[in-house]
Each structure stands twice: as structure tokens, then as C-alpha cells.
Amino acid sequence: MRTQLFLKGRLRHDLRAIEKQALEDAVDDVITLAPRKTLVERGEHLENSYYIVEGTMLRHIDDRRGERQLVGISVSGDFIDLHGFPMKRLDHCVGSLGHVTLAKVPHKAIAGLVDEFPHLARAMWFSTLLDAAMHREWIFRLGRLNAEGRIAHLISEIIERLKFVGKYDGKNFPVPLLQRDYAEACGVTPVHANRSFRTLRERGVLDPQGDGKIVILDETALNKIGEFEGDYLYGEGVLALDSLTDR
Amino acid sequence: MRTQLFLKGRLRHDLRAIEKQALEDAVDDVITLAPRKTLVERGEHLENSYYIVEGTMLRHIDDRRGERQLVGISVSGDFIDLHGFPMKRLDHCVGSLGHVTLAKVPHKAIAGLVDEFPHLARAMWFSTLLDAAMHREWIFRLGRLNAEGRIAHLISEIIERLKFVGKYDGKNFPVPLLQRDYAEACGVTPVHANRSFRTLRERGVLDPQGDGKIVILDETALNKIGEFEGDYLYGEGVLALDSLTDR
DNA sequence: CGCTGCATTGAAATATCTCAATCAATGTGG
DNA sequence: CCACATTGATTGAGATATTTCAATGCAGCG
Numbered sequence: 089m090r091t092q093l094f095l096k097g098r099l100r101h102d103l104r105a106i107e108k109q110a111l112e113d114a115v116d117d118v119i120t121l122a123p124r125k126t127l128v129e130r131g132e133h134l135e136n137s138y139y140i141v142e143g144t145m146l147r148h149i150d151d152r153r154g155e156r157q158l159v160g161i162s163v164s165g166d167f168i169d170l171h172g173f174p175m176k177r178l179d180h181c182v183g184s185l186g187h188v189t190l191a192k193v194p195h196k197a198i199a200g201l202v203d204e205f206p207h208l209a210r211a212m213w214f215s216t217l218l219d220a221a222m223h224r225e226w227i228f229r230l231g232r233l234n235a236e237g238r239i240a241h242l243i244s245e246i247i248e249r250l251k252f253v254g255k256y257d258g259k260n261f262p263v264p265l266l267q268r269d270y271a272e273a274c275g276v277t278p279v280h281a282n283r284s285f286r287t288l289r290e291r292g293v294l295d296p297q298g299d300g301k302i303v304i305l306d307e308t309a310l311n312k313i314g315e316f317e318g319d320y321l322y323g324e325g326v327l328a329l330d331s332l333t334d335r
Numbered sequence: 336m337r338t339q340l341f342l343k344g345r346l347r348h349d350l351r352a353i354e355k356q357a358l359e360d361a362v363d364d365v366i367t368l369a370p371r372k373t374l375v376e377r378g379e380h381l382e383n384s385y386y387i388v389e390g391t392m393l394r395h396i397d398d399r400r401g402e403r404q405l406v407g408i409s410v411s412g413d414f415i416d417l418h419g420f421p422m423k424r425l426d427h428c429v430g431s432l433g434h435v436t437l438a439k440v441p442h443k444a445i446a447g448l449v450d451e452f453p454h455l456a457r458a459m460w461f462s463t464l465l466d467a468a469m470h471r472e473w474i475f476r477l478g479r480l481n482a483e484g485r486i487a488h489l490i491s492e493i494i495e496r497l498k499f500v501g502k503y504d505g506k507n508f509p510v511p512l513l514q515r516d517y518a519e520a521c522g523v524t525p526v527h528a529n530r531s532f533r534t535l536r537e538r539g540v541l542d543p544q545g546d547g548k549i550v551i552l553d554e555t556a557l558n559k560i561g562e563f564e565g566d567y568l569y570g571e572g573v574l575a576l577d578s579l580t581d582r
Numbered sequence: 583c584g585c586t587g588c589a590t591t592g593a594a595a596t597a598t599c600t601c602a603a604t605c606a607a608t609g610t611g612g
Numbered sequence: 613c614c615a616c617a618t619t620g621a622t623t624g625a626g627a628t629a630t631t632t633c634a635a636t637g638c639a640g641c642g
Contacts, residue, residue: 131566149475152562157478159471174461179468179567203453210449213460214421216467221426223470224406228396230477231404231522234629267589275478280630282590298589298639315399319378320426481597513620524599529622545607545621 090115090141090191093165095215097252097323107208114197115139121184127168128182134172136194140164143188144263148272149180158273159226160219161185161246163263165253171216173198186264221320230275233315236284238274240293241314247307248318264300288313337362337388337438340412342462344499344570354455361444362386368431374415375429381419383441387411390435391510395519396427405520406473407466408432408493410510412500418463420445433511468567477522480562483531485521487540488561494554495565505554511547535560 091112095103103111118141121127127138127145145168147160159180162168168182173195202209222245229241246263250256265273271281285296293310295303304310311317338358342350350358365388368374374385374392392415394407406427409415415429420442449456469492476488493510497503512520518528532543540557542550551557558564 147471149471151475151479155479157475159474171464171467174457175464175468175569179569180471202457206450209456210421213463216460216464217418217422220418220463220467220470221422223467223474224394224396224427227406227470227473227477228398228404230474231520232398232402266587273478277631278588279590279632282588283630286590296589322422322426515620525620526600526622527598529620530598533622543621547620 090118091139093253094139094167095211096165096254098214098218098321099211099324103208103211107205107211110201110205111208114193114201115191116194116197117192119190119192121188121190123184123186126181126183127190128172128178130179130181131177133177134169134195136192137170137172137198138168139191139193140166140168141189141191143190144185144265145182145188146185146269147180147182156272157275158269160222161263161265161273163246163249163253164255167212167215170198170212171219173212185269218322221322225320226273229314235274235276235280236287237314238276239270239281239284239314240288240310241316242270242273243294243302243304244307244311244314244316245318245321247304247310248316248321248323252321252323259304261294261302261304266300267296337365338386340500341386341414342458343412343501345461345465345568346458346571350455350458354452354458357448357452358455361440361448362438363441363444364439366437366439368435368437370431370433373428373430374437375419375425377426377428378424380424381416381442383439384417384419384445385415386438386440387413387415388436388438390437391432391512392429392435393432393516394427394429403519404522405516407469408510408512408520410493410496410500411502414459414462417445417459418466420459432516465569468569472567473520476561482521482523482527483534484561485523486517486528486531486561487535487557488563489517489520490541490549490551491554491558491561491563492565492568494551494557495563495568495570499568499570506551508541508549508551513547514543 089112091108094111116136128134130149140162142164145162146158147162148156148158150156169178172178202212225245229238233241243261247256247261250262255262267281267285268278271278274281288294289296291309293306293313295305297303336359341358363383375381377396387409389411392409393405394409395403395405397403416425419425449459472492476485480488490508494503494508497509502509514528514532515525518525521528535541536543538556540553540560542552544550
């Protein structure tokens with residue numbers, strides 16, 4: 089089942105079998121994307137949304153000089169552009185980080201799901217709101233933390249999200265972001281990102297192995313440096329998702 | 336009609352009369368809030384959402400030292416915490432800026448609306464996604480602009496939003512944010528916000544009158560300094576909101 | 583072998599913060 | 613009406629964070 093990770097770790101009571109199946113059946117096609125390929129350009133009219141079966145996607149906005157600001161990272165189990173269903177076009181670009189496998193879901197199919205399964209519709213709405221909650225925390229990260237804290241916070245967030253879907257082994261950070269990606273996500277220059285990583289290494293928090301590979305040595309310290317508190321990710325341990333369960 | 340500004344300027348085809356009326360009837364109570372009062376604390380369990388009839392509300396996240404980072408500003412016609420309906424608790428605090436008039440809408444009533452009016456439900460979903468789009472632009476602002484650009488961008492955004500609901504006269508900026516609020520929104524110190532305002536004044540872009548009053552002198556220059564492009568606000572001139580109109 | 587892309591480092595320039603002080607407007611109690 | 617406190621705006625000067633520019637190292641790869 090390709091969509092089995094949707095909202096995994098987020099809903100106390102899973103979606104019903106019939107709803108899961110309906111979502112699965114709404115998948116029109118499965119495609120793969122090579123690293124660093126664009127999936128959607130800002131402003132493009134959309135007919136489909138994409139769900140990540142495996143891999144990492146980046147969302148970004150460009151400034152006047154063409155410099156990128158990452159505004160989101162999506163991992164296995166995430167819908168990347170479900171908000172494209174009500175909005176019909178995106179205000180940002182979407183592209184792959186490494187090799188990615190995507191499930192394509194036509195908006196027509198989503199319309200059918202939403203009509204037929206109100207509970208699933210609510211779950212989808214919720215899923216887009218999780219994105220918004222992460223955006224808010226990114227604002228916090230950029231507005232209140234220094235470069236080292238921003239990088240730490242970003243890594244902490246991704247680790248937490250990977251835990252939800254069972255993609256983190258407690259040590260090897262499996263998202264191959266380069267230092268320039270961290271720079272683009274954290275609003276600093278690549279040079280300064282590099283120096284911040286050095287500090288984190290010297291403090292024994294993590295160990296960058298090059299080429300995007302990072303070994304996490306001290307998760308507690310990482311969370312502390314990034315002032316990371318994961319409650320905004322609405323994990324099921326934290327949240328009683330009443331609105332989704334009172335059916 | 337208290338909720339008449341909901342999504343004003345955003346939907347090419349207005350909501351149907353019956354839907355507008357249903358929304359209006361869902362209002363349980365109208366309350367007023369004195370300046371600088373807290374409406375919702377982070378983590379609090381919610382039973383209601385609030386719509387702004389008149390006034391400005393601020394949303395913020397606090398850092399470890401208690402410093403605030405604004406993550407959103409809501410003006411007349413906005414639902415402040417509609418995302419509280421699917422999420423049931425917020426990851427941020429909400430408070431008033433000046434005197435505010437709010438329409439209280441119980442989540443039970445929203446559940447009724449969503450069940451009965453699928454089109455209105457889609458509009459509500461869309462409305463929460465507008466928030467997310469603004470969040471993304473705030474990330475961009477903090478990550479890619481300097482202090483002056485950030486302040487300019489913020490003011491440009493608010494002006495554009497006020498235009499949607501007919502609350503901007505082309506000159507007097509009617510949102511009484513203090514310099515410290517700009518600082519908290521833009522991730523800079525109040526002192527530096529002050530210096531940035533001085534630069535903007537010296538450039539003839541705007542004229543701060545003290546106590547939150549600002550006269551806008553050159554909107555074009557303001558937009559340029561903030562690299563502001565308002566398409567992310569999904570105004571009806573820009574967007575064909577097909578998903579909401581194909582009924 | 584000589585690319586190329588990424589990581590790393592140094593040194594100087596710039597942006598922003600911190601601390602401290604002043605000023606103007608406003609409100610309050612006597 | 614005056615003395616005083618409060619709040620927000622403003623300015624200066626030195627400290628710190630981050631950028632910029634430039635150079636080097638290192639690995640994979642045709």
C-alpha cells in the first residue's frame with residue numbers, strides 16, 4: 089500500500105480501513121523523480137496533488153536575485169501540495185532533494201474522497217494545517233534563533249517527523265541536505281552554515297560526514313540548542329484529536 | 336451582518352446568500368477585547384473559533400527567555416483561529432493589538448456548517464490555507480530580507496490585505512503596531528526597528544507619526560524595498576478559484 | 583588528468599545587538 | 613496646576629554576529 093504512512097503517528101485513532109482504501113484507490117499513478125528536479129513552479133495551475141511514498145521534497149520561494157528561501161521540507165508520508173486542491177496554484181516551487189517516489193492523486197479524485205468521506209476530508213484539512221503549524225515554527229526559528237540554533241532546530245524537527253513514520257534509527261540522519269540547503273532554509277550564507285556545523289561538531293552534538301550525511305550524537309543537546317519543543321507537530325501522544333475521532 | 340467581510344476580495348464568486356446566512360447564524364456571541372489582552376494561550380483546548388468584526392489581533396510564539404516572535408497578524412474579516420476547529424488546540428498564543436470586536440463561533444456550529452454546506456467548507460479550508468501562504472511569505476521575509484526590507488514587506492502585506500476588505504484609504508496605515516511589534520514580527524531589536532524606520536522616512540517612503548500611526552508616502556517604493564509581490568494573497572483579480580466555483 | 587561540486591578556512595566589511603542615555607507625550611495623584 | 617511615573621521613540625558607542633570575497637582542500641568522475 090503506497091499511502092500507508094499518511095498521517096502516521098498523528099491520529100490517535102487511525103483512519104478507517106475503508107477510508108484508507110479509498111485514499112489508496114485515488115492514486116492515479118506512481119512516478120519517480122531524479123535528484124534536484126522541479127515538480128511544480130510557482131503560479132502553475134494544478135490538476136493533481138502528490139504524496140511522497142519515499143524520499144524528500146523541498147519547497148522554496150525565490151528572491152529578486154534568484155536566491156532561494158526554503159519554506160518547507162516534506163518527507164515520506166507527507167502530501168506535498170494538498171493545499172493545491174483548494175488553492176489551484178501554489179505560491180512557491182516544489183522540487184526533489186534526492187531520488188523520490190511520488191503517488192499522484194488527481195484533484196478530481198480528491199473531490200470524490202472529500203464528498204464521500206467527511207472524516208477523511210477533515211483529516212486532509214488537518215494535514216494541511218500541520219504544514220501551517222510547521223511554517224509558524226520556521227518563522228520562530230528564523231526570527232528568534234541564531235544560525236547554530238536554526239540549524240539545530242531544523243534537524244530536530246525533521247528527526248521528530250521521521251520518527252512518526254519510522255524512518256529514523258536514532259543515529260543516522262537520513263535526509264541528505266547539503267550545507268547550502270541548510271543555509272537556504274535558515275536564512276544564512278553557506279559559509280556561515282558551515283561554521284555553525286563546525287561548532288555543533290565541536291560541541292559533540294552531531295558529526296557531519298560530508299555529502300549530506302550526518303550522525304546525531306546528542307539529540308538532547310540538539311533540541312536544547314534549537315529550543316525545540318515538538319508539540320507543534322501534533323503527535324498522537326500529545327494531542328487528543330477529538331474532532332477527528334467523534335464520529 | 337457581522338461576518339460580511341469573510342473572504343472579501345478573495346472569491347471571484349461570492350458565497351451564496353444561504354451560505355453567508357448560515358455563517359452569520361453560526362455566530363454565538365459578539366465580544367469586545369481591550370488592547371493587549373490574551374484571547375488564547377498556546378496549548379489551550381478550544382471549543383470556539385473567533386472571527387474579527389473589527390480590529391487587529393496578533394499571533395505569537397515565545398522563546399525560552401520569554402521574547403515574542405509574531406507569527407501572524409489578523410485584521411477585520413479574518414478568522415483568527417479557524418484552524419483550531421480541526422486541530423483543537425493552538426501551537427501559538429493569540430492576543431489583541433487595540434480594541435477588537437470578535438464574533439464567537441462554536442466548533443459545534445462549524446461542524447454543522449461543514450456538514451451541510453460543502454462549498455462553504457471548502458471556503459473555510461481555503462481560508463486557513465491563506466494563513467499558511469502568508470506564513471510562507473513571512474519565512475521568506477525573515478530569511479532573505481534585511482531589517483528595512485522586512486518592515487517594508489510587512490507593511491505592504493497588511494496594506495494589501497486591508498485593501499481587500501476596504502479598510503485602507505491609500506495614505507493612513509490604520510493598524511497601530513508599535514515599533515516593538517514590528518521588531519517582534521521581523522526578528523530584530525526595537526532599537527534596530529527604529530533605525531530602519533528612520534531610513535524609510537529619510538527615503539521618503541513613509542512617515543511614522545508616533546504611537547503606531549504611519550502615513551504611507553510612496554507605496555511603490557515600499558513594495559520594492561520589501562520585494563513584495565502580492566500574488567500569494569490569492570486576491571480575486573489574480574486567482575481563478577475554480578475549485579470553489581464549479582458547483 | 584583535469585574537471586566539478588562541496589566543504590573548509592581566513593580576513594576584512596557590514597549588519598545587527600546591547601547597553602545606556604535622552605526626549606516627548608501622556609496620565610495620575612496631590 | 614504641578615511633580616512625577618510611564619511608555620514609546622530616538623540616538624550614540626562599542627560589542628557581536630553574519631556576510632563577503634578569496635583561497636584551499638578533497639572527492640568523485642569522465
